[in-house]
Amino acid sequence: MPEEIERAVAERDKGHCVITGACGEHEVAITWLIPPAMIDALKDASQDPRKFNNYSEACVVSNAITLRKDLIEALNDNAFGVDVEDNYRIVLFYDLGDTGKFLQGLERPFFHREDRQGPDDIFLIAHFLHCVKVHVIGGDVSDEYSLRDIEVWEDRLDDEDGAEWDDPLGAEVYEVHRLADLMYT
Numbered sequence: 001m002p003e004e005i006e007r008a009v010a011e012r013d014k015g016h017c018v019i020t021g022a023c024g025e026h027e028v029a030i031t032w033l034i035p036p037a038m039i040d041a042l043k044d045a046s047q048d049p050r051k052f053n054n055y056s057e058a059c060v061v062s063n064a065i066t067l068r069k070d071l072i073e074a075l076n077d078n079a080f081g082v083d084v085e086d087n088y089r090i091v092l093f094y095d096l097g098d099t100g101k102f103l104q105g106l107e108r109p110f111f112h113r114e115d116r117q118g119p120d121d122i123f124l125i126a127h128f129l130h131c132v133k134v135h136v137i138g139g140d141v142s143d144e145y146s147l148r149d150i151e152v153w154e155d156r157l158d159d160e161d162g163a164e165w166d167d168p169l170g171a172e173v174y175e176v177h178r179l180a181d182l183m184y185t
Contacts, residue, residue, distance in 0.1 A: 005061050006030050013066035013111070018118045019082075019090065020102050021110035022068050029069050031076075033123040034058060034130075042126045062120035070099050078135065081128035084121045088112040091128070093135040145169055 009030045015023045022028060034041050036058035042051070051057060067075060074080055074096055080103060083089045088108045092100065111118030145153075153169045165174050 001030065001032065001064065002059070005059070005064055008061040009064045009066060012061065012117055014116075016066060016110060016116075017068045017071070018065045018111040018116075019071065019109045020068055020106065021114070022102070027068060028066050029072060030064055030066050031072050033063050033065055033075075033119055033127045036063070038130075041130045042122065063123045065119050068102055071102060074099055075127075078127075078131040081131040082109055082124045083128055084124050088124075091131070093131055 013030075015025075015028065017023070017028050036055045039052050039055060039058050042058055071080075079094055079096055080090060080092045083091050090103055090106050090109060092103060096103070109118065110116075149169065153167070153173075156163065165171065
């Protein structure tokens with residue numbers, strides 16, 4: 001992250017985690033909401049198809065936040081997000097164990113509760129949509145199946161007996177494709 005962006009975020013957030021309000025040099029760090037290399041995630045959230053076509057459009061202060069250090073991995077793993085359209089409600093997508101205690105009882109992010117400036121909604125929306133895609137619409141197959149299992153299943157696609165759809169992995173792949181067809185038709 002460029003130094004000038006880090007400085008501007010630190011000034012905007014005044015050293016407070018935008019989600020929990022925690023502060024302290026050893027407690028918080030600055031991170032991207034949507035890493036600029038993942039610019040395609042922003043296109044899904046944008047109403048303007050001309051936006052977010054290059055790295056520099058995502059490499060901005062409004063896409064970076066101050067966050068508790070122990071929540072950064074959870075944010076990057078899409079374990080929680082902020083639903084802007086539901087009054088900035090914090091949504092947990094799975095149990096965070098001990099890390100989750102920092103989010104317990106929080107209905108809205110600190111910056112919103114305290115009427116402070118924070119990240120732009122477009123970046124919060126893009127992150128939340130990505131969380132939904134990862135955890136609700138199919139998820140990540142590698143969480144449940146090894147690469148070898150997936151390769152063996154793919155090799156069976158050439159068989160004409162249709163048996164590849166009868167095992168658990170095949171049934172999941174079929175269901176994801178069925179849901180995607182419903183969503184996009």
